Amino acid sequence: MKKLVLAAAIAALSSTAFAGGSVGLGYQASTAAPNYGDCWSECFGDGEPAGFALNASYEMAGVFVALDYADLADEEDHYEDVSVEIAQTRLGAQVGYKYALNDASNVTAAVEFSSYEWEYSWADPNVYRYNAEDDGVNLVVGANSKVTDKLSLGASLSAGFETGINAYVAVNLTDAVSLKTSYSRVGYELGDFTYTSNGSPSTPSTSNGDGDFQFNDENYRVSLNYAF
Secondary structure, X not given: OHHHHHXXXXXXXXXXXXXXXXXXXXXXXXXXXXXXXXXXXXXXXXXXOEEEEXXXXXXXXXXXXXXXXXXXXXXXXXXXXXXEXXXXXXXXXXXXXXXXXXXXXXXXXXXXXXXXXXXXXXXXXXXXXXXXXXXXXXXXXXXXXXXXXXXXXXXXXXXXXXXXXEEEEEEEOOOOEEEEEEEEEEEEEEOEEEEEEOOEEEOOOHHHOOOOEEEEEXXXXXXXXXXX
């Protein structure tokens, strides 16, 4: 019985020793490129929404959870000098496992749930307004490495609701604070949407295939992260 209690105590201490997390606040700029119909980009424009981004993660004994949120917007003059407004939000939540290859390198595997909401208004919301949203599950595999005491880098691949790549470089400013820059390119499809024309709901044209918005986004982010 004493041996069992001792083993449980050692396991608990080991888990605590490997526990830690981070939180970060950053700025993200994106190219949200939807494809709905033959002339979307030429007739309406894609937009380049930008805004703030938040991320948080916590790890214990190799198992980690992570959250990521981005709230982006853009307003510009485009077709016939009318105002175009775009808003896009993304929320992602991961649960995964990190396996240490050595003291400096790790590989990771995670299941992620992500959701998007995208809104596009041309002239004003009462003329042409598109609102699309959807969510799904992704499998994410990645690797990261500590190159020096100050520099680390990593990359990941995702497949499922989102399909794409992500890569980052992080520079340690202090023992707890780091500056991180990242780039991602991802494709996804939003199947739940509404279309309003001149204030009245309209049915999407059947000439657009299954009627879903397909996106190919490029995202650039700079964030300041605190590790604890």
